[in-house]
Amino acid sequence: GAGVSQTPSNKVTEKGKYVELRCDPISGHTALYWYRQSLGQGPEFLIYFQGTGAADDSGLPNDRFFAVRPEGSVSTLKIQRTERGDSAVYLCASSLSPSNEQFFGPGTRLTVL
Amino acid sequence: AQTVTQSQPEMSVQEAETVTLSCTYDTSESDYYLFWYKQPPSRQMILVIRQEAYKQQNATENRFSVNFQKAAKSFSLKISDSQLGDAAMYFCAYLRKGSNYKLTFGKGTLLTVNP
Numbered sequence: 001g002a003g004v005s006q007t008p009s010n011k012v013t014e015k016g017k018y019v020e021l022r023c024d025p026i027s028g029h030t031a032l033y034w035y036r037q038s039l040g041q042g043p044e045f046l047i048y049f050q051g052t053g054a055a056d057d058s059g060l061p062n063d064r065f066f067a068v069r070p071e072g073s074v075s076t077l078k079i080q081r082t083e084r085g086d087s088a089v090y091l092c093a094s095s096l097s098p099s100n101e102q103f104f105g106p107g108t109r110l111t112v113l
Numbered sequence: 114a115q116t117v118t119q120s121q122p123e124m125s126v127q128e129a130e131t132v133t134l135s136c137t138y139d140t141s142e143s144d145y146y147l148f149w150y151k152q153p154p155s156r157q158m159i160l161v162i163r164q165e166a167y168k169q170q171n172a173t174e175n176r177f178s179v180n181f182q183k184a185a186k187s188f189s190l191k192i193s194d195s196q197l198g199d200a201a202m203y204f205c206a207y208l209r210k211g212s213n214y215k216l217t218f219g220k221g222t223l224l225t226v227n228p
Binding site for chain 1: 117127155156157159160187194204206210214215216218219220221
């Protein structure tokens with residue numbers, strides 16, 4: 001694909017439900033990042049993958065958040081027992097290697113009712 | 114921890130005029146990158162310009178240029194000959210070299226371009 005894609009574009013769920021957000025990075029990009037952007041704020045780092053492994057998950061807010069990248073390409077961000085405070089835009093970015101430019105996807109807007 | 118501060122929540126400029134967006138940052142590191150990203154309503158973050166801390170020369174990209182003052186930890190963005198398509202949120206961001214390369218963003222400045 002031409003760029004980073006994220007699905008769904010928008011997700012509305014009820015408090016307490018489980019959601020999965022998907023990121024398809026640019027082909028060949030080994031580094032993948034998840035960021036969360038709350039209303040009126042800049043994006044905040046959640047987790048970084050280098051290949052299949054999570055090299056840094058220090059930004060995940062609590063153990064309800066989990067992310068995987070089993071084959072070193074597509075990544076899924078999983079949120080259990082969603083809370084209203086989880087409502088935000090979740091951005092994914094990928095780069096050829098950690099020192100290269102990060103290319104961002106269009107994000108998934110998550111709304112927890 | 115590194116922090117990035119954008120003190121202008123909103124700015125406006127007339128088409129064809131010049132506008133400067135401010136950014137300051139705090140770090141104890143000496144080797145890092147600074148960026149300006151543009152985020153239109155489509156939400157997609159687009160890299161506008163990048164500056165490496167060890168380079169004294171200010172980066173330029175067509176109508177976009179920066180004023181990098183390392184000692185003052187200041188990194189402003191100048192947009193010349195503003196166009197309607199420049200209207201967007203602009204984020205200043207910091208990245209420490211040699212780490213996991215995660216970006217630290219400011220809160221953003223909403224730029225309006227008036228015709």
